[in-house]
Amino acid sequence: MKDVLSGVEEKLRAREFKFTTRRELILKALLENNDKHLSAEELYNLVKQKAPDMGLATVYRALELFQELDIINAIDFGDGRKRYEFGVEVGKNHHHYHFICTKCGCINEVDDDLTEDLESRIGKKHKFTITDHQLKIFGICNKCLASY
Amino acid sequence: MKDVLSGVEEKLRAREFKFTTRRELILKALLENNDKHLSAEELYNLVKQKAPDMGLATVYRALELFQELDIINAIDFGDGRKRYEFGVEVGKNHHHYHFICTKCGCINEVDDDLTEDLESRIGKKHKFTITDHQLKIFGICNKCLASY
DNA sequence: TTGGATGCAAAGCCTTTGCATACCT
């Protein structure tokens, strides 16, 4: 976690952005909830507990900046808002996918090397220059299945 | 194309929805641009040429209905609006993915059986009940590569 | 000190909704 923080700090400074208290708070909240795929507003509510005068716009601006620096990615799970997760460079397993229950809407992140060579095979076959991929699996989660 | 139209008509009638002229026009425009991943507004502009008094709300309502009947799927390519493509039941190759150029934003749909057994392997491994999947590949398209 | 960062409120953009009217069955 410390590594990530100082890594981001470096990245910011390298492009003459400032490593402010607000940005650090936002980053920490993201780190502590890495698995939850927070939306901007959820993140805002979390950070507001530690900095009650935080503005929602600041959260949006920080998220935009972090995306630009390839620190986080935005994903749309179909609920009309963007959700965020850390990118490959920040220790996120590149080979994971999201299992989305179409019944209750829950999102499970799964690490699985089944997708490991998919990207390279696709790259070779089609001569694409691939930088990343994103896989969503839709279905019914075990909890919902059990409640039938 | 005729098959799809009458198939949808059946689906609508089965649930006591009406197969109206407007819905048919919208469906046809979707079919004729199957590969373009139209947004609601793009679709609206197309259909408006044939029915100038068409309202944007009608397009949205038709798209919502078609989704509910599993005729089309909504996808977010990161440009802040939903885009639509036909679902598996309407002749769409289940094993395709989208290649999205992070430089120019172009979207290429690729049919490729490399993903064919991925779903079933994941299903077996994790005991999920899978109904569908969605794969996005990000990178630089050939056109952008060439212009460096 | 100085330009970027932030809070607040307003504006933007895509999408949904209410209501009166028009249309399909």
Add this chain to the structure above:
DNA sequence: AGGTATGCAAAGGCTTTGCATCCAA
């Protein structure tokens, strides 16, 4: 005839932006 479908305009929800103020370097 009766209820669904539609057009129009207003409202909603998420996100971005303008501006004055504040803060990191």
